[in-house]
Amino acid sequence: MKALITGAANGLGRAMTDQLLDAGHEVWAVDRDTDALDALAIKSRGSCRVILADLANPNSIQRLMRDVKDVKFDLVVLNAGISATGRFEEIPGAAYQKLIAINLTAPLVLASGLMHQDNMAPKSQMVFISSLSHAVGYPGASVYAATKDALAIYAKSVRKPFKKRGVGVTAVFPGPIRTEHAERYSPKDAKANKRMLPEDMAKLILKAASKGKKELYAGKGAGAAKFFGKLAPNMMSKMMRKVIFDKLDSNTY
Amino acid sequence: MARRILKSRNILITGATDGLGFELAKAYASRGHRVVATGRQLLTNDLDFFGSPNIAYIRADQSEPEAAARAIAQAMEKFEWESIDLAILNAATGWTGHPAEETPEEIQRQITINLTAPVLIAKAIAPLLFAAQGQLTMIGSTAVKGQAQFATYAATKAGLDGFVRSLREEWRNKAHVQIIHPGPTRTKMHAKAGLKTGMVRMFFMPTKRAVKAIQRSIRNRDNKRILSRTYGWSSVFSSAKEGEL
Ligand SMILES: NC(=O)c1ccc[n+]([C@@H]2O[C@H](COP(=O)([O-])OP(=O)(O)OC[C@H]3O[C@@H](n4cnc5c(N)ncnc54)[C@H](OP(=O)(O)O)[C@@H]3O)[C@@H](O)[C@H]2O)c1
Numbered sequence: 001m002k003a004l005i006t007g008a009a010n011g012l013g014r015a016m017t018d019q020l021l022d023a024g025h026e027v028w029a030v031d032r033d034t035d036a037l038d039a040l041a042i043k044s045r046g047s048c049r050v051i052l053a054d055l056a057n058p059n060s061i062q063r064l065m066r067d068v069k070d071v072k073f074d075l076v077v078l079n080a081g082i083s084a085t086g087r088f089e090e091i092p093g094a095a096y097q098k099l100i101a102i103n104l105t106a107p108l109v110l111a112s113g114l115m116h117q118d119n120m121a122p123k124s125q126m127v128f129i130s131s132l133s134h135a136v137g138y139p140g141a142s143v144y145a146a147t148k149d150a151l152a153i154y155a156k157s158v159r160k161p162f163k164k165r166g167v168g169v170t171a172v173f174p175g176p177i178r179t180e181h182a183e184r185y186s187p188k189d190a191k192a193n194k195r196m197l198p199e200d201m202a203k204l205i206l207k208a209a210s211k212g213k214k215e216l217y218a219g220k221g222a223g224a225a226k227f228f229g230k231l232a233p234n235m236m237s238k239m240m241r242k243v244i245f246d247k248l249d250s251n252t253y
Numbered sequence: 254m255a256r257r258i259l260k261s262r263n264i265l266i267t268g269a270t271d272g273l274g275f276e277l278a279k280a281y282a283s284r285g286h287r288v289v290a291t292g293r294q295l296l297t298n299d300l301d302f303f304g305s306p307n308i309a310y311i312r313a314d315q316s317e318p319e320a321a322a323r324a325i326a327q328a329m330e331k332f333e334w335e336s337i338d339l340a341i342l343n344a345a346t347g348w349t350g351h352p353a354e355e356t357p358e359e360i361q362r363q364i365t366i367n368l369t370a371p372v373l374i375a376k377a378i379a380p381l382l383f384a385a386q387g388q389l390t391m392i393g394s395t396a397v398k399g400q401a402q403f404a405t406y407a408a409t410k411a412g413l414d415g416f417v418r419s420l421r422e423e424w425r426n427k428a429h430v431q432i433i434h435p436g437p438t439r440t441k442m443h444a445k446a447g448l449k450t451g452m453v454r455m456f457f458m459p460t461k462r463a464v465k466a467i468q469r470s471i472r473n474r475d476n477k478r479i480l481s482r483t484y485g486w487s488s489v490f491s492s493a494k495e496g497e498l
Contacts, residue, residue: 149415156399
């Protein structure tokens with residue numbers, strides 16, 4: 001099987017990449033972290049092709065699309081994402097532009113481009129990594145939440161038209177994961193053991209993708225969050241404010 | 254004739270050169286409110302265009318979101334507005350077709366105008382909104398649930414919805430943040446997006462009625478409002494009382 005994974009060098013993307021490589025698949029690993037990509041290439045002895053790309057940069061995305069022009073992927077995971085947490089009005093506009101470019105524009109351009117360029121093998125699967133914030137809101141990260149809601153709805157919108165061309169779409173709503181990303185953007189006293197290990201999350205996602213599942217809510221408390229988020233959205237965002245926004249003591253972007 | 258009102262408010266409306274924004278600007282101005290209207294066009298004569306001395310126009314092309322936000326902040330200074338009572342971020346653009354045919358430029362264009370720009374504008378006017386404990390009203394769309402033929406457009410509107418949901422909680426006691434999702438309305442938007450609506454257009458909500466419904470939802474300070482047909486009809490005779498927006 002051939003897989004393309006963005007944000008493959010660290011965290012969840014890295015865990016998915018490792019698991020696919022271990023299972024003997026070929027992976028095209030996209031990231032901007034040169035050192036981590038090098039390590040991946042060396043470790044995998046050729047079954048991992050690394051692609052250095054800055055997904056905030058449209059030209060870099062175009063180059064990536066040219067690099068994979070003749071490949072037919074069985075699995076694509078649009079995973080790369082960053083965040084910005086703190087008081088909405090205090091974070092610089094440039095940080096929001098970068099956040100939207102990486103979390104939203106890049107996966108949309110890649111999804112549409114890979115379909116257009118006929119890069120998807122018959123019966124392949126495209127996976128969009130949204131966030132559990134889609135169910136509960138995220139005060140203190142309203143623009144991050146915006147990009148993740150947008151991504152979730154894009155996945156929903158394209159599911160039928162992509163299916164007609166033989167490509168399944170999975171939207172994933174992961175709860176907190178124990179990665180560097182989570183450490184960086186969470187309140188200082190947040191407990192790490194409340195977060196799922198990236199390896200466990202990766203396993204769930206790859207399984208959901210191989211089964212062609214439409215949606216996956218995964219992680220500690222994800223089921224409950226989804227349930228109460230639908231039932232009492234205002235209560236959930238109030239609670240999210242208490243557990244996150246009120247505890248953030250600095251802006252991180 | 255402008256009716257007498259108790260208090261004239263400061264209202265900012267983006268994308269006010271056409272459709273809902275244009276009608277909203279005129280409706281608020283006719284009640285004596287001060288309106289700053291924005292758009293991407295260069296207008297030679299604001300008074301001729303809007304027909305009201307209460308509406309001042311500034312060019313703020315949202316395809317350059319930083320510049321648009323700056324232009325709006327500078328206009329507020331120029332007009333000596335120390336607060337904004339109501340900001341309706343309404344400007345938007347769409348594209349229709351198969352999602353595999355949407356070009357990178359088209360995807361980028363819609364995200365920039367419909368999502369990045371409102372985010373940066375909201376940030377730029379935050380102090381003025383806080384000064385009046387004002388209201389930030391985002392205009393979304395019922396496409397927010399997902400639309401195969403408008404995939405990126407729907408995504409941008411879902412983005413606004415998520416933004417509002419989180420920011421409302423964050424800004425509690427500082428400013429009210431709401432989102433209103435119109436359904437299909439008889440503006441020129443669809444034609445601009447390359448969609449031929451044909452006979453179906455008959456079933457779209459008339460623009461004037463949608464404007465009434467939006468104004469009602471703004472007055473009621475709803476958190477989130479879907480402009481259903483029923484809500485549209487029941488808004489026809491609803492109007493502001495003295496002193497209300
Ligand atoms: N009509 C519908 O069926 C419908 C349904 C759901 C939601 N909505 C939403 O309602 C809002 C108003 O739409 P509408 O139907 O009134 O459409 P419209 O008639 O096309 O008006 C949109 C306004 O936004 C302006 N605009 C477009 N691009 C801009 C840019 N780059 N910078 C600044 N302004 C720009 C337009 O300027 P120009 O005059 O130069 O074009 C116009 O003034 C939008 O948010 C739309 O998404 C509409």
